[in-house]
Amino acid sequence: MKIRNRWLTTPLAAGVAAGLLSGCGTQQGGDAASDGGGSVVMGMSDDILATDPASGYDPGSWLLFNNVFQSLLSFPKGSSTPQPEAAQACSFDKGGSTVYRCTLRSGLTFSNGDKLTSEDVKYSFERVLKINDPNGPAPMLATLGKIETPDEKTVVFHLKVPDATFPSKIASGAGSIVDHKEYPADKLRTDGKAVGSGVYKLNSFGDDKAVFSVNSSYEGTVKAKNSGMTLKLYHGDQKALAAALNKGDVDLVYRGLTAKDTAALQSSPTADKKGIEVIEGTSAEVQDLVFNMKDPVVGKVGVRKAIAYLVDREALVRDVYSSTASPLYSVIPSGITAHNTALFDTYGGSPQPAKAKAALHSAGITGKVKLTLWSTPSRYGPSTDDELKAIAGQLNASGLFDADVKSVEFKQYEKDIEAGKYGVYVKGWVPDYPDPDNFTLPFFGKGNVLSNNYANKQITDEILPATAGTADRSATEGDFAKLQDIVADELPVLPLWQGKQYAVARTGITGLEWTLDASTVFRFWEIKKG
Numbered sequence: 001m002k003i004r005n006r007w008l009t010t011p012l013a014a015g016v017a018a019g020l021l022s023g024c025g026t027q028q029g030g031d032a033a034s035d036g037g038g039s040v041v042m043g044m045s046d047d048i049l050a051t052d053p054a055s056g057y058d059p060g061s062w063l064l065f066n067n068v069f070q071s072l073l074s075f076p077k078g079s080s081t082p083q084p085e086a087a088q089a090c091s092f093d094k095g096g097s098t099v100y101r102c103t104l105r106s107g108l109t110f111s112n113g114d115k116l117t118s119e120d121v122k123y124s125f126e127r128v129l130k131i132n133d134p135n136g137p138a139p140m141l142a143t144l145g146k147i148e149t150p151d152e153k154t155v156v157f158h159l160k161v162p163d164a165t166f167p168s169k170i171a172s173g174a175g176s177i178v179d180h181k182e183y184p185a186d187k188l189r190t191d192g193k194a195v196g197s198g199v200y201k202l203n204s205f206g207d208d209k210a211v212f213s214v215n216s217s218y219e220g221t222v223k224a225k226n227s228g229m230t231l232k233l234y235h236g237d238q239k240a241l242a243a244a245l246n247k248g249d250v251d252l253v254y255r256g257l258t259a260k261d262t263a264a265l266q267s268s269p270t271a272d273k274k275g276i277e278v279i280e281g282t283s284a285e286v287q288d289l290v291f292n293m294k295d296p297v298v299g300k301v302g303v304r305k306a307i308a309y310l311v312d313r314e315a316l317v318r319d320v321y322s323s324t325a326s327p328l329y330s331v332i333p334s335g336i337t338a339h340n341t342a343l344f345d346t347y348g349g350s351p352q353p354a355k356a357k358a359a360l361h362s363a364g365i366t367g368k369v370k371l372t373l374w375s376t377p378s379r380y381g382p383s384t385d386d387e388l389k390a391i392a393g394q395l396n397a398s399g400l401f402d403a404d405v406k407s408v409e410f411k412q413y414e415k416d417i418e419a420g421k422y423g424v425y426v427k428g429w430v431p432d433y434p435d436p437d438n439f440t441l442p443f444f445g446k447g448n449v450l451s452n453n454y455a456n457k458q459i460t461d462e463i464l465p466a467t468a469g470t471a472d473r474s475a476t477e478g479d480f481a482k483l484q485d486i487v488a489d490e491l492p493v494l495p496l497w498q499g500k501q502y503a504v505a506r507t508g509i510t511g512l513e514w515t516l517d518a519s520t521v522f523r524f525w526e527i528k529k530g
Helices: 059-068 120-131 164-171 238-247 258-269 302-309 311-318 340-349 353-362 385-396 411-417 457-468 473-490
Strands: 042-043 087-092 097-105 143-153 155-161 198-206 209-214 230-231 252-254 277-291 325-327 371-373 402-407 423-428 493-506
Touching: 042 277, 042 311, 059 198, 059 209, 059 230, 097 120, 120 143, 120 155, 238 252, 238 473, 252 277, 252 353, 302 340, 302 353, 302 385, 302 402, 302 493, 311 325, 311 385, 311 493, 325 385, 385 423, 457 473
Parallel strands: 042 230, 042 252, 371 402, 371 423
Antiparallel strands: 087 097, 097 155, 143 155, 198 209, 209 230, 252 493, 277 423, 277 493, 325 493
């Protein structure tokens, strides 16, 4: 089965974050009644492609899911460790990681007044797997076998194989709980409505706007700091989104301004006078160069190593992305368990033409290497072409390469990759959950998303199964370090950068810093106006 990631995403330029504001922390206990703040209007360039959590693997849809639906577990602000949300407690049974047991908290109801029980939880997971929508999260639940509900408050998941990441998976949008009375078991809901038990309820959803209000029947771990959220959708029109912010038509912008616009606002001496502020948050979004291991040119490890010696990440993030990203030297990004700097340790942080030349000579190459880098800005943003042109320029400046860049629309791009037509191409990734497993299994496991003909049995047969069965994620660091070292040596991919999250807000909006972390959960409830 082909593994599907949540976003295979647009890059950091799709994100904009609001600046240096102070915000309140998450309050424990109680319902989601408004904490006195007004209703907030947010602009976003992404679309919401689905309101049914059995479909939709895009940023806009998961933003809706995370705020309208509850999951058994959730990621608290600033944390990559899931904690109980709709559940009162969850844990693996002693002695393994194949039986996962959750007890629901008392008093759970959906926004329509229906009681939420273990039956709804079982129904929600089985429904995702049964529908198996091509744009849905079913592959994330591939390890799930049967589900038992011995009583109204107890859910027991039996997994096919040990899967210590299961708690993180069900804390994501893939774990959204729906009302079994409201959602058909074998097909998607298509009326644009959503009924959940989360902090917010969806009042209306149209082509250009989604309106949310606080769900007064919510029982969970947070308290909303506003009375509602109106989400205006600009369908990729970054100029219109920026204009709306300047005119005051929206209170804040998330996922929409370009990297250059964001950087300009950060350094502008007049932005603060205009009542516009920029906040920077962390992100686990990454972008990589991918090498087709069967390509006649980059199929040679000496060519790949020469490229690794020549790419200047510092220059890329400075010149192309205006420092709205950070150089990345491993497949597991900073802030995620087991991250190391294997590529920096092996190839250094600045161009080394002499070592690149030696790598080519070891592959029997003495002349210039002719190379095409393939790009798709329609998926990864308008800066992607500039980025790859900069990389081609770095390679050519060494005198060792004759590199150029070709750009195609995303649908054709994906078809050509599957057909093995490209030697070097770019891929972006935003994780489903903040665990090293989600930066390795999708890339190097069977049916991986890279389609680059790379296989390493030590990774697929030893490291990934061993780490999947280790409940203590800190205990996986040694195995994941070994994996990162293998990747640095064999170079099926070359990590380039790790994104930062941004939002831009007008004066009076606070709390955004609690929505911008590596969990990728945008928390409406933390944002306050006035």
